[in-house]
Each structure stands twice: as structure tokens, then as C-alpha cells.
Amino acid sequence: MTRMTFASAIDHALETAMERDNRVVVLGEDVTMLRRNLYVRFGPKRVRQTPISEAAFLGAGVGAAMAGLRPVVEIMLVDFIAVAYDALLNEATKVRAFSGGKWSVPLVVRAACGGGYGDGGQHEQCLWGMLAGMPGLSVVVPSNPADAAGLMLSALACDDPVVFLEHKLLSDYWLDYLGGASRGTVSFDVPAEGTEGEVEKPPRPVPIGEGRVVAQGSDLSIFSLGVSLHRCLEALPSLADKGIRAEVIDLRSVAPLDRDLIVDSARKTGRVLVVDEDFIGFGLSGEIAAVMAEAGLKVDFARVCTEGVIPFARRLEDEALPNVRRIAEAALAMASR
Amino acid sequence: MTRMTFASAIDHALETAMERDNRVVVLGEDVTMLRRNLYVRFGPKRVRQTPISEAAFLGAGVGAAMAGLRPVVEIMLVDFIAVAYDALLNEATKVRAFSGGKWSVPLVVRAACGGGYGDGGQHEQCLWGMLAGMPGLSVVVPSNPADAAGLMLSALACDDPVVFLEHKLLSDYWLDYLGGASRGTVSFDVPAEGTEGEVEKPPRPVPIGEGRVVAQGSDLSIFSLGVSLHRCLEALPSLADKGIRAEVIDLRSVAPLDRDLIVDSARKTGRVLVVDEDFIGFGLSGEIAAVMAEAGLKVDFARVCTEGVIPFARRLEDEALPNVRRIAEAALAMASR
Amino acid sequence: MMKPDIERLYRQMARMRFFEEAQADLWDRGLIPGEMHLGIGEEAVVAGVLDHLEEGDALALDHRSTPPLVARGVDLASMLLEVMGEEEGLCRGMGGHMHLFSREHLAGSSGIVGSSAPLGAGFALAAQCLSPGAVAFSFFGDGAANQGLVLESLNLASAWKLPQVFVCKDNRWAITTRTRSVTGGCLARRAASFGMPAYRVDGTQVEKVWVAAGKAVRRARAGRGPSFILASCPRMEGHFLGDPLLRVYREPLKQTVEIGPPLARAMLSKPLAALIQRCGYLGNIGRTIATLGGERYLLAIDPLRRGAKLLSEEARARIESEAKSEVAEAVSRAMERRGRND
């Protein structure tokens, strides 16, 4: 076990995988600099700079994966996936079915996501719900270094496409680049538990589709992921003060969802709060409601999500993204019903 | 009132609007032929052929709408929106917020959707759930000529972007073009009620966000739209035989959802079946579950949707898309619980 | 200079043609659902290019994917079973004619216009990393050349010196749109501007295609990067089977009864102010149909007829009869299997 930052845990997982398997390559804009440690070690053939042509190079990632490579294609910020959407929606996730199960696309799409540092509505989205809506696509969102490394290893081992999302508040270098953290005159509400932690060497794979109970409780289940998970944990003491013992679950994977874990916890507590930094409608929080309803569970339900375009102004942004106050209020309202 | 086909009702609405307001223009691939009646009447400046460059011309539609036109941009089949996704996700739906509410994008995106004629997994998707996941976007899916004309008029009158989806099984010319209906040796399960009907002249606008009760019932609520709605109606007699009186609601708009109508009906019947031709996960059916759960309703819930990549083979396709048998079985299972 | 083996090329062309005709027949009989885009008219382009293909090379195809797969040697009956939606089909009935995949042949296709370009770039990237000397071919149409997927891929391939050959089958149409009317500049010059050799060839002359493709393939195998081939060819069967435009041209009376009245209503709707202009617009539609039909029937140069002239009559007849029976055998094999399923 070694202490690592969130970013270096991912680097470490990639390094481990690239060392073991020379079919693993990394493509993306500026990867020579962003992944300079990998570049220095593995060179320009395996860590390859792209033009700003996401549609072409993500599409090429699909072809390369079909033809034997295990590409990690970086889309810088997940917001930019919009210009390359076809490669996921109509190509990567369709090949297994179209080929009658004979061909698959072992592709990892890596992108940074999430807000909280004042970059505005085109750079701070999560979009994991929308992505999870494509049948055949796995979507993972780690909340700490060990999960980040473990999920990256599992993504690399998966024979089907996986989107790996890295929250910018957890990755120091993104905050430095995009938030201008180096100037020292700004500060961000960075969850310490998420940004640094113990990681095994080599990392232990975390299975895709498995959530984790982070805090046990019996009054209420809170399902969350990414940075929001830490906001939930921060809200626990104030809930405990009011005698409410909440169970907090880190979903870790959006697709596939850990249905059993969700249903078990919801059945136990009878109250479900989804805290999701992604947009509120037609996404993860809705799917969780459906999973429970399909399981025949009749529980109280509420959600704290992002409701519209993410505002640029820090004050507005803080209110728009799930924050501790909104979480605590929603949990309280629910528990006292 | 005049009898019209689904397709000519839309044409008629467009013609009415283009006559009233010369800012309304139609852009898209092959529109000179596809909309030849409009072309002959309004000419090439207002019915304008595009290159196969959806990203550019949908993006241009956004700019044109901002600068005073009321463009109807055609994306042929909604599946192809994937190559132009950015124009919706990061541009059209963001401008109102980004401009502090001072600027809006009165854009109509028109596309054909849906399956049932053997065109395979890249040409038969619905995708309305995914689209509805973008805050600020309205998505409408008419199931009959009067609604088609009325929703098109409302879309054209809306100051914000609206996606108008036209199911191919309801539009004769699409079935002719894509299904090869003219050869006479194939047949499709076309819902007669949807393809032809009475339309007012000029059409009466149908408000976006308003569903409609199509059949009254008290045992079970079925929420559906598009072609699936007709499949639900076809399933009613067999349910009635078993003494089950289902209420069938045509949602008509996916976004915004008619929450009141959904909640009222669900409260009344206590059982909800969502029949949705779109993919099952992270979309419309999930959102409906959440809407009810948020309203504090504890109802039985089931869904009949499309579960994965739509198969090409007609037999497999028939099973993959919601069909009468699956609907009846699900309703029966639920009602006898 | 090397010379093409005309017999071999002609055999491929004949195989593709007869296969497409068999598909057309099945489609007419309602055994193939949905759209069916044939590659009739493109045979010389496909044969001339793929004659250079070697084991290990990859194919990225568009919505007219059957001819290249026939040339590539994919089992014919399995393709027929696939487009009829049978379990024994190449893709177990899940793909259909726009989504044919054959892993063993490293061949994939897509119905999204332009997406064969990035797919081919990916195949080429894998070749560059894993099997230097192998080449990826991307086939697409003139209309696709305005799609960002293609344009970005031209740059990507050039920047990465990918072993990729872009083959643009220029039939001058994208469904009902004359490509010229929505395209700025010349496509060959456009491709060249991304930094790669671009060849314009008459795609009805298989031997000319063969020569250009040979240069492109040698360059790719040598690791010197991509090339672009712009090959003009006729569109003999319309955009897809049952193409409504061709129908109007073929059965003008019958179709006018259907299409005419709404058009007349549109012409004469109030206010009538712009009647003369409207006549002009109607004329445009008529002209488009006439051009399209005319190209189909009057001007189209059949690449097979051209190819046949390069052969002795005896050779032509022998090759055709062999190809015909190969296809016939595949059809009966497929129909038999299909029958067993019913």
C-alpha cells in the first residue's frame, strides 16, 4: 500500500497495464504533456498526440480496438464527447450486436468531468446518465484513488467499451490547469478523502458494476458517486445530530448499476435520497427510481441533482451543484416525514 | 376538418406557418424532394438543400435562429443526431442561460425515428430519452395527424429549441423510402389510427408538455407515445376480456413531461406500466418512475421498452420493440398481483 | 510497369454484379426487409482497389458494403442469409446489409455516412502498431466527403502517416442531391490539401483504378502514409432499391397520379403571386428527376461492359458463367437453409 493522489493512482494503473500488455495505447490531445510520465516511459507510439478531431480519433479508437489494440482514448473534458458522440452511440456500442456477438470493442474512453471551480456550463458537466443510456456501454465514476486505479484496471481488462470519468475536483492537475489553482488566490471545496489515499501496488481491480457501502445506517439510504459522495459524507454529522442514521452508498458504476445493493439498502431503510451531480432529468436518478419500483419497493424518494445549465458565477454554481446544505435539508425533510 | 395522412398533416402545419411568417425556413438533406410541396411553393431560399454535414448545418441552425430566422432543421433519422450532438447539447440548449436570459434559440429539429420495418440498429432508434436529458430542450413525439400538425405549430411558435420526432411507421413516405413498401411484397404493422385522421385547417396548436388520456380506466395506467401508444390500444381488448380496465395516456411530449397528468392517473389506478420504444435504461421510463416517487406515490411499476441494440432480422426486431403480446403480458402480470 | 490481371479483375466484377442482382431479386420478393443499397456501377472501383489487398489488410465500408465483401471472399451464402435476417447469417441476423462485419476478414461497415473513414483510420493505426505493412481501405461516397468524420480523418491519417487508402466512389449523387450543388471545390484537391497524394480516375475503367490503387497501396505498405482515390462511377440502380426518383422516371404516368395533385395544389395555393417562380421550382424538381434518370439510362457507362472489352469473348463468357453459378449456388444454399428455418 502506498499513498497516492487520485491522478497518480490512475497513472499507476495505466503504467501497470501498459507494462503488462503492449497493446494498451493512449491517444488524445496533449497527452504527451498530460501523461508525461507514461510518455517518457513508453514513447510516442504508445502515448500519441492527436489533432483536435475527437470524432475522428474516438472513431479511430473503435477501429483500433477491433483490430487488436486496447486503446485509452482521452476526451479531455466529457463535455466534448458531444462532437464525437457517434463513435459511442452508433459504432462502439453496436459492434458486438451487429457482428452477431463475434466481435467486440475493448475501448476505454477517459474524460474529466464535473464542476466546482468556476469554468462554466460547457466544461463542468457530468453527462454520465446520458452516456449510460447507450445499451452496451459501461460508465464508471470513482470517488477515491484506490477505486480510480482499480476501476481503470477493470476498464482496461473489459472487452467492451467503458467510459472512465475522473472528477476534476479530485484530480490536482486539472484543478491546476482549469481552475488556476496555482495562483493561490482561489480555493476550492476539494474533498480530502477523495484526492489522496492508500493504493495497492499493483492496484487491486475494482469490478465494474459493484457499488460500496461507505457508511452504514438504517433510517435512510443515500446513493451517490464522485464528488457528491463526499458531500453526502460531510452531511452525515449534521444528520446524526438530529438522530438520523443514513446509509451512504458509493455507486462507483453508473452502468451497469449495482441493482442488488440498491434494492437491499432501500428495502432496509425505506427511504432513498439520490445525490447526483449530473442533470436531474432522464438520467441516473430516474433510473434508480425505476430499479426500485421494478423490484416492487415502495419507498420515500427524493433527489438532489443539478437542475439546469451550470452557472459560471461561483455563488450560483455552488447552489446549482449538490452541496452539503441541500443534501442535509433533503435528508432531513425525508426522515421527518 | 379534413382527412389527412400523418405526413401531410405536418406538411400542412409547416405550410401554414411558412405562409404566415417568412422567417420560417427548412434546411436539410434532400429537402427539395422530401418537402417538394413546400419547395415548389416557397422556393430554394426557404427550403434549402444541405451537404451531408449535420454538425455544421444544425450548428448553423442555432446561429440562424439567434439572428432572427425560425429554422426547421431536418436530421433525416434521429440516429444521425449523433454526428451533430454538440449543436444541441452545448450550443442550442445553453444560449438562453449563457446570455443571462437575454437571447434564445427558436429552433425546430425535425427527425424521423423508430423501427418496425427492418432497417437495423443504426436507423431505428428513438433516442428521445437521451435528448430529453438536456436541460432546456423540448422533445415531442406525436402519435396521430392532428397532434403532429398541432405540435409542429407549437414547436414553430416556441422561442426555445424543440425536437420534433416523426415515427417512420406513421409516415407513409418514410416507409416507402426506407422500408421499400412500394414493392408490395412486404408488409408492416402500421397502426391505421396513427397514419390518417381528421385535422383542422389551419391546424389547432397542441401545447408542448400536455399529454392526453386516450382511454379511461381504473385498474392500471399505461403511459406511452408514438407507435407504442397504438400497440397499447391494441392490447386493450384482450385486457378487457380479463376484466382489466386500463387507462391509456399518450404523453405526446417527453420533455417537458406532463407531470400532473401522470401523477393523477397513477394515483387513481395505483399501477403504472410504461410502454416506451426507446431504450429501457436512463431515459423516459426511469424519469416517469422518479416523477411518481417524488410525488410520494407508491404504485406498482413495470416497463416494456427496447432493451438493447435493435436487431435487423424482422422476427428478432418484433420481439425487441414493444409489441402487443409483451404489453398485454406485463399489464396482466401487474393487474393480477 | 506492372500490369493488372484482367481476368481476375473481371471475375471479381462479375461476382459482385451477379451477387447484387441476386440481392435485388430477393429484395423484390420481399425476402430482404428495409433499405437495400446496391453497389451496381461501382464494381470496377472495388475490384481495381481490392486486387491489391493482402491477407491482414482491413476493410472499412459504408452502406454499399456487399460488393467489397464479395471481392474479399466472404462466404456468399452467409451474406445472403444475413440480409434475409437468418440466424445462420454472417452476423446472426443482427446486422443486416448496412452493418456487415467479418472479424476474420477484418472488415466492418456502418450506415452512418462517413464513419468508414475513422473506422479505417483505427484499423490503420492498429496495423501501424501491430503489423507494419498491412493496409486499411476506407470506402465512401462523394456525399460523405462533406461529412466532418471524413474530413477529420483525412487530416488524422496524414498527420499520423497511417497506412490507409481512402476510396471515394463518386457517383455524383447523394440520394436525391447532386453532390456538386452542395460541395465547394474539387474533392481530389480537397484531399490533397490535407497532405496526401490524391488520384482522380475514371472508375468505370478497372485497369485505371488498379494502377492508381497500386500506387496508393505501395505507399501505405512502405509506411509513407495515406492516399486518396477519387473514382467516378455511375449510379445505375438509384440510391436504394425502389428509389422513388427512379420510379417517377420509369413509370411517369403512374407516379404522377400520386405525386402530381399535391404538387399542383402547392403550385396553385393562394396567394398566387409568385406563380412564375413556382413554375421554375417545379421545373427544378422535374430536371433533377430527368437528370438522374437520364444518367441511369442513357449516359451510364457500365463498368462491366467496359471491362468485357478487354477480354476475349471466350474468357468473358467463361468467367461470367463461373461467377453466375457461384452466385446461384450461394442463393440456393441460402434459400435451402432459410427454408429449413421456416
Next chain:
Amino acid sequence: MMKPDIERLYRQMARMRFFEEAQADLWDRGLIPGEMHLGIGEEAVVAGVLDHLEEGDALALDHRSTPPLVARGVDLASMLLEVMGEEEGLCRGMGGHMHLFSREHLAGSSGIVGSSAPLGAGFALAAQCLSPGAVAFSFFGDGAANQGLVLESLNLASAWKLPQVFVCKDNRWAITTRTRSVTGGCLARRAASFGMPAYRVDGTQVEKVWVAAGKAVRRARAGRGPSFILASCPRMEGHFLGDPLLRVYREPLKQTVEIGPPLARAMLSKPLAALIQRCGYLGNIGRTIATLGGERYLLAIDPLRRGAKLLSEEARARIESEAKSEVAEAVSRAMERRGRND
């Protein structure tokens, strides 16, 4: 031939420069959150082009949108308030510096690289329909010229003869990537291949930009279609404020302490086989940083200095002092408003 009004051009350049410096200062003080991309170095391009702008023309901008908006006459304080996230800002604090919109000026922007091209095409389409003679300007960078959005738009504008002027600000970099290393061919020839005039100009010489832009704008106003201007310019402040690459160049020691150890670990990790190659890769990184820093500090030609040479010392000083006080006044107005909100 017409001559530019150098004083007017220089005034605009000075206004932009001082405004950007003011933004840099606010950013350093932590008053502007997130990224901040300045247009320092691009002033001559923007001034030379927008001098031809008339009322009713439209602007489609990228992530370096403040200089064109300054030149366009948008209220400076309202922009500062916006980038500080205040309710009184141009966009009520909802947009921020990458998403500045001014409806009255028909000006929009986007942080998605390349999307100013279709946005401008849409503005131009509306102009063509509703106000012939009006022109739309699209600004973007050399990196964006590889984005499908831009490439498709070049074709669209050409095919539709849109009154659009594409302005590519070629600073040779896209974040840390040398554009040349991921770009095939020459960008001007690329644009020309879509069927439009393409001008290459030295974008540090405002008068040259002015001449080329004049031709492009006259062509657009006359309804003869789009043009492309490729204007080279320096990137004086790195990609964004706090650019880590520039930091390494500026404070090599401090940064090496941070970045060095992981790099050394990567160099020396087992197996050590490829050590010499790894040295080479490390060298590449060093070279990139050195090139970038060198361009910034040694080779950069400041367009303002160049512009100043065309003026008398008196005029320069007067213009600068006016511009400076205009910006200073805007800053204090903005800070005062902001103070009231706290």
C-alpha cells in the same frame, strides 16, 4: 487603394491589450474563477478584421472572445463584471469568459473548439435571408482548423455562398501541442480547396490584416461568398493564465522539484531496457517547453510594438493613455459595483 486609419486601429489594439491586462490582474487576484484565455498577441488580427465591421454584422467567437468584444464596443465594465461572476455582468454571471453573448451586438461565443464556424454560418445565413449585405465573422485558432465543425462549415459556407469571413488566428499552438505536428498540409490551401479565397497574412502587422480582411468583407457584402484569412500571431501568455508549461519555463527550478521526481521515476522504472529512448522522449518534452517559452520570450513579435512604429510617438502616447484610462475607469466601475454586492 484604400488605406487603413492607423490611429483607429491602434486605439483598438491598445484597448484590447489593456483590457486583457486588467483581466489578467483580476485573475491573479482570484477574482476571476476557472480558466482565463487571453488574446494577448492577437490584437492586430482582431483590429484589422473588425475595422471593416458595420452595424448589423455578426460575431462568432471562440474561447478568446474578449478582444473582439472590446473592439466591437461592448461595455467594458459589464464584461469585467461578467467574468467576475456578478449579477450585473453582461450575461448576469451565467456565461463567464468562454460564453459571452451580446444580443444587441449579434455576438456569441463558445468554449467548444471549432463551434464558432457553424455559429457564424448560421449568422451569415440569417444575414443572407434577412439583411443582405451584412457579414458574419468567425474567429478560431489553428488547432480548431482540424475540427470537423470548422471543416464542414467551410464547405457549407462555400456551397451556400454565405457572407462569412473565417479568421484563423494561427499562433502555432493548441494548448501544449504544436499544431504542425498534428496537421496535414497547409491551412490556407486547405481552406482554398473548399472553393474560397484564402489569404495568408502576418497577423502582427495590422495594416496587412486590414487589407486582406477588406477584400474578404467586400466579397461577402457583395454576395459572392466566404473567404478565409490565416493570420499568424504570437501566443504571448501561454494557453491560459497560469499555463503550466510557461511556468516550467519561467521558474524552472521550482517546477522541476514538483514535476521532476515522477518523471525520473518513469525514466528509471524497470525494466530499464529502453533507457536511451526514454532519454529521447524526455528530451522531447524539454524541447517542447523550451520552444514554447522561447517563442513567448525571445521570438514573439508584439503586434502593438509593430503598430506603434506606424504612428508618431505623440499619437501613440495619446491613444494609449486614452485607452488606459478607459479600461481603468471600467475596472473601477466594475469593482465598485462588485463591492456593493458583497
